Amino acid sequence: MNTSPFPTAQGSDHAVLLLHGLSSSPAELRFLARALVEEGFMTHTPEIRGYSADTGHVPMEQWITAAVAEFDALASRHRHVSVCGLSMGATLAAAVAQQRPAARALLLLSITLSYDGWAIPWYRFLLDYAYYTPLRSRYRYREHEPYGLRNEALRSKIARVMQRGEISEVGPASIALPALHEASRLAGSVRKKLKSISTDCLIIHAIDDETSSPHNARYVVTNVGASFLRTIWLDDSYHMITSDNEREVVARECALFMRESAAASACCNNPTPVVSRALARRLRQLAAVARKA
Template sequence: MLLLHGLSSSPLELRFLARFLHNEGFTTCAPVLDGYSAGMPEQQMERWLDAAVAEYDALASRYARVSICGLSIGSTLALALARRRPTAQALVLLSITLAYDGWSMPWYRFLLDWAYFTPLRKHWRYREAAPFGLRNEALRAKIARAMQRSDFSEVGPSTISLPALHEASRLVRWVRPQLGEIRNDCLIIHAIDDETSSPRNALLVADEIDTSFLRTIWLDDSYHMITSDNEREVVARETAAFLRESEMASTGDHTKTPVVSKALARRLRQLSALSKERA
């Protein structure tokens, strides 16, 4: 399993999931990617994809089946990688981000692509703020202290540069028209209260990809960083179970029905009704 962390971050975001999968008998690889990961000179998104392809090919040379998991923009990168390497066994998309449209995103987010072509490009950085992708208040306080002491924490960087955000937007624009070409088995896990990328991101991918084996799981006690937040064990268990099922499900017709509790179903209906009222 190739694990792709979020934008300008590190494999620490996926540490719990990687350990769980390892204990379940899976081989995991959570690499640092040239031009994408924290501490690397910034590169264009094509270099991100080339680095991910190289990591995938290294695993594919050793194992008969290789699956891809991504978190946040890492999920978008996972989709791009699946287009380059359609033989991937399965995709696991965690907090998929095709748009920064969550409830905590600043009103000026839509201006950032424009700002990239101004002198702000070299100086302005988006600064992370509470809730830092975390519903868990104790962990949120810990991360807040860590970000005061340094530029980095276990759930990502304290700031993200304008060029990195611009390249993420370019990656999204490259991936979206190709969603209908994705045919890999796919697990989507998303929090309904994701403050960074709203549930619309997950719904769009689920509607447009062309796979016969799709499972969508909605979480109701997490925010964006679902590999670290309150339901990280749910994420890990469901990922391991899906990977096993994918290996066995080489043929057959599978439902696209989301896995969702009655309480979540009511919440989603309320969100849908509210969206229609605002339209």
Template structure:
């Protein structure tokens, strides 16, 4: 399996494992990965067997195992390893954080616990039943406008790419039924585990997300066990926030949160008392008096 690195910062002690969306590719995270590398982080964007585009479908437990293996490989090389995911990749990132509490920070971008956005067809709920019929081996859910993009120029470009290829920089042209079924199982598992996930957590979500409504982000924010939690709402993007109009905002906020998380960890392990000059002078005077007596 090819595990591409879009870019990697030299002499970094903080790696970020970036997980793309369901049946897609690291292309979704290209801009973010390059931005993080420019900011001094080591950005790792792997393909996962059984989860990424072009691989045979596997149970979601194996998606988690593959992600954990990527995390462990990074943890052997870097002082800090954080996990970031987009869409179903964010759900997978949360499952990984549950298995690896040592993850420095957890970044959840357009997290998808339920496909309930305004562009999802009304019959979406029926697909869970279709899986248990002979149709499951033939049916594929086809992506359609707006392809997760508010930016109309980008949307037109992606529409042309979808007609020519099965994959684009914002995801696959279609998703097979078995993959959707396993994604639903993964989301259910993460919902039950949220309270036990205590990693520093950043949630970024578009208020007009057409694939996963803001309810997904609010549910995570209300139930996750993190004590250091930040939620950022975007108002000029749809689902694919790493490609859409506010991709620079997303990238900057991710880099800032990663730095803050690492700094907070360092200060908690090496506390340095803050003492005013006046207080320091008074403490020296008291010490002198104590020695004389």
């Protein structure tokens, strides 16, 4: 597991574990990480063996174990630790929250419990069966336009990178079949245990997401066990919302939600209510009147 070289806010009491998408790299979350640092949060965007690009293949249980270990390392140094993921990284973040209910907030960006968006090929479901054939070691699912981007200028730039078979800021050019298989297993596991998640939860999803339809977000809203839950729908982005047209909105809403979650926690842990001097004076006056009556 390697730590990304992105900037962090040293000395912050609130750390954010950022988890990128399947077979990708921390570059997907570069803008969000920098924005959160500017807002005073400490960020950590690790590479995870078997999950991140060019790190081999391991069962999804090892992805979860590695991500939880990253969470624990942050929790040993910071008062608050939130978990944020993009795409399949959001699904992995939910798995972390299931095992670590002490997480301050859970931020699910374009969560993917099923690859059911409008740009997914009709034969996608056959890949689950292909895994059990000799194709397992040879087939790679190739990304294609719109590459998760509504922004046409950025899409053109990414297309050139993808044509060279390289990893771009919005993900890899292709994904191996074993990785897709383990991702499906991860999604199935998380789906079954959503009720166990009590962590404050923010869901941000594009209504035109071409990779994971809005049904994914609605399923979480209906089934998650969180009592503090907020859902934000974007109308000018596709799947890669941390890079697309509304990336500033995503960063702003993430920072706001984590602040509100931490503030609510501090309030609940403080037995003395916060009352203004004017209100306190008025309460004393009312109490005096009541005693005279």
